[in-house]
Structure formats: structure tokens, C-alpha cells
Amino acid sequence: MKVSYRHISTPEDASFVIKEFCQPRFTNTFHFHHGHELILIVKSAGRMYAGNKVMNYNEGEIYMFGPGLVHCFCNNSSPVGADEIAHAIIVQFTEDFIGKDFFEKLELRKIKELMQLSEYGIKFNKISPVVNTLFFQFQANQQMKNLIILLQILDELSLQGRESVQLLTDDPGKTRYKDADSKKLEPIFKYVLENYADHVDSKSAASLACMNEAAFCRYFKKRTTKTFSQFVNEIRISHATKLLIGTGNGISEICYACGFDNISYFNRQFKIYQGKSPREYRKAFIESNVSTPSFRPTGS
Numbered sequence: 001m002k003v004s005y006r007h008i009s010t011p012e013d014a015s016f017v018i019k020e021f022c023q024p025r026f027t028n029t030f031h032f033h034h035g036h037e038l039i040l041i042v043k044s045a046g047r048m049y050a051g052n053k054v055m056n057y058n059e060g061e062i063y064m065f066g067p068g069l070v071h072c073f074c075n076n077s078s079p080v081g082a083d084e085i086a087h088a089i090i091v092q093f094t095e096d097f098i099g100k101d102f103f104e105k106l107e108l109r110k111i112k113e114l115m116q117l118s119e120y121g122i123k124f125n126k127i128s129p130v131v132n133t134l135f136f137q138f139q140a141n142q143q144m145k146n147l148i149i150l151l152q153i154l155d156e157l158s159l160q161g162r163e164s165v166q167l168l169t170d171d172p173g174k175t176r177y178k179d180a181d182s183k184k185l186e187p188i189f190k191y192v193l194e195n196y197a198d199h200v201d202s203k204s205a206a207s208l209a210c211m212n213e214a215a216f217c218r219y220f221k222k223r224t225t226k227t228f229s230q231f232v233n234e235i236r237i238s239h240a241t242k243l244l245i246g247t248g249n250g251i252s253e254i255c256y257a258c259g260f261d262n263i264s265y266f267n268r269q270f271k272i273y274q275g276k277s278p279r280e281y282r283k284a285f286i287e288s289n290v291s292t293p294s295f296r297p298t299g300s
Contacts, residue, residue, distance in 0.1 A: 016093035018138050018146060026073045026086045031186070035094040036118055037065045038153070040135045042087035046075040047238055049189060050121040051169025052225050054234040056242050062127055064157070066119035067095070069169070070185075074193040089135045091150060098147075110158035111151075121168030124160060131156045171225075181223055184209050188220070196235045197259045202228045236260060237273045244282045251278050 026044065041061045048057040050071035057063075057073060065071050075086055095115060096102070103112035114122075134153050138146050187208040192200055205228060206216035220228050236258040243254045252263055255278075260266040270278050 015097040015147070016091060016150060019090045019092070020088070020138075021090070022085060022087045024085065025075045026088070031072065032068050032070045033065070033092060034067055035092055035097075036067065036115060038091040038093075039063045039065075040089045040132065041073075042089060042135075044073070044075055044086040044088065046073060047193065047235060048073050049193075049235075053121075053168050054231070054238050055123075055168075056238050060127075060132065062124045062131065062157070064114070064118040064122040064124075066115070066121070069119065069121050070181075071121065071168075072189060072193075089138065091138075091153075093150070111154045114154060114158040117165075117167070120170075123166040123168060124157060124164065125166055126160065126164040128156055185220075185223065192232055192235060196232060196239065197257060200232055200259070232259075233269050234273060237270055240266075240270060240278065241274065241281065244278055245285045254278065 039062065041057060041059050041063075043059045045056070045058045048055055048063075048071065050063070050065065051069055063071075073086075073088075102108065103115070131153055134149050134156070137149050188205045191205060191208055202217055203213050205220075206213045209216050209219070211219065217228060220231070224231060226234070240254055240258045243249055243257060247254075249257070251267075255263050255266040258266070260269070267277055270276075270281070274281055276284065
């Protein structure tokens with residue numbers, strides 16, 4: 001399969017930028033922007049880190065990140081030779097991209113509230129098919145039409161009820177980073193995201209940050225609001241949830257596949273993050289999808 005890459009962008013003096021990525025893997029790692037970012041995941045699945053949360057992401061989902069909110073998408077590993085494609089449509093814009101007081105108008109207050117909420121990071125859980133369709137109407141060399149489409153998307157998303165959105169951080173002030181933090185933490189995040197199924201340790205992570213282990217652990221806790229081991233476990237548990245609902249593998253097999261070497265510890269950590277045991281989590285998923293089960297568990 002030929003992999004294509006298409007990039008739609010407006011001139012530097014324009015009010016917003018539209019990009020479309022279609023490539024084997026998402027290449028952006030741990031990063032943030034000085035404006036707002038709206039993303040439609042057209043195709044891809046894996047783990048996403050935003051604010052202070054790690055979660056699975058899947059195709060068809062929409063995310064919105066406010067200024068300074070760190071995030072990264074890491075694709076699932078695929079077999080050698082597999083034609084994995086990461087496809088996303090991204091819109092980036094500043095708060096005053098149409099004018100300083102534009103969103104102060106009464107009819108636009110909902111959009112302003114949405115932009116303010118995006119400082120926490122937003123995952124939209126229930127999206128009207130209209131929104132996805134609008135993303136595909138962006139085209140090069142139609143700046144005015146693209147602006148209208150963007151406003152339509154923001155309007156549709158602003159009408160989503162609070163029960164349809166998931167916030168990605170509890171306190172955006174604690175997870176807003178500087179460029180220096182991004183450069184220091186990026187290799188650490190990459191190290192964990194690429195090796196969580198094997199052995200990862202704070203000593204190796206500290207060396208990537210060019211710090212001694214004790215100083216690194218203090219720095220990591222201060223910048224991410226969690227310990228390094230909590231971060232690693234969160235990534236491992238997010239992968240475990242995907243295996244529990246997407247495969248018929250036994251609990252023990254999933255435990256070791258996610259990098260845990262003790263089934264009791266795995267069960268305890270899973271309950272901390274998900275509120276129920278792995279077996280209860282799988283059972284609840286099957287019962288909620290009894291009409292269209294995706295698998296039949298074996299050996300669990």
C-alpha cells in the first residue's frame with residue numbers, strides 16, 4: 001500500500017491552520033501548542049496522554065486541547081509488514097483568531113465556553129455524524145468556506161451536553177508546560193510508551209532527562225502530579241482495558257502482556273484505576289454489549 005501525506009495550511013497571516021496527516025504512524029510526541037487544537041482521529045488506535053491522564057484512543061474520536069496543554073498520541077504496535085495507517089485532521093487556532101471580542105457576542109457565548117473548557121482537554125464521547133462530515137469538507141484554497149466550516153464544527157461541539165464530554169485533567173494550571181519541560185519529558189514519555197510491556201525503571205528514565213534518580217523523581221512528580229511508577233502503571237492499565245474488551249485472552253496472560261509480573265499486584269492496580277477487578281470490568285463490558293459481543297472470553 002502506498003502511504004500518502006497531505007498537508008493543508010493557510011498562509012502565516014491567516015487566522016487558523018488546517019492540517020491533514022496520513023502516514024504509517026503519528027510522529028508528534030509529547031508536545032503542546034500556544035493556541036487551541038481540534039483533532040479528528042480518522043484512523044488509528046493506541047494510547048493518548050493529555051494533561052495528567054492516560055487513556056486509549058480510537059478512530060472516529062474528536063479531541064480539543066487548549067493552549068499549553070501537553071498531549072501525545074502513540075499508535076498500537078502492529079506486526080512487521082502490516083499496513084498500519086495513522087490518519088487525522090487537525091485544526092489549530094488562537095483564542096482571538098477572528099478578532100479580540102468576536103466570541104463575546106451573545107450568540108457565540110457557547111463557543112467561547114467550549115474554548116475555555118478546552119484548557120482542561122476535552123474528549124467528545126457522543127458526536128453527531130454531522131461533525132465528522134464537516135471535517136472532510138475542509139479544502140485547500142477556500143479560506144472563507146473553511147472558516148465557516150470551522151465555526152459550524154465549534155457550534156456543533158459547543159451544543160454537546162456535559163455528559164457527552166470527558167475532561168482530561170483536573171487542574172490545567174498544574175499540567176501547563178514550558179518549552180524546557182517539553183524537551184526534558186518527551187524522551188521519558190517515549191521511553192515508557194514504547195517499553196511499558198517490558199521492564200521500565202526510574203533510573204533509566206532519569207538518565208534520559210540527564211538527572212540523578214532522586215532529583216528526577218521529584219521533578220516528574222511536580223510536573224505531572226503523579227509518581228513515575230503511577231504513570232507507568234496508568235499506561236499499562238490502559239492497555240489492559242483494551243485487551244480485556246478486544247481479545248479473549250485470560251487475565252494472567254493480559255497481566256504479563258502489559259508489563260506486570262505479579263497477578264495480585266495487577267489486580268490491585270487495575271481496581272485502583274478502573275474501580276473494579278479485571279474480571280468484573282470484562283463482565284460489565286460483555287453485559288453492556290450483549291446484543292453484539294465482540295469476543296468470547298476463554299481461560300479467564
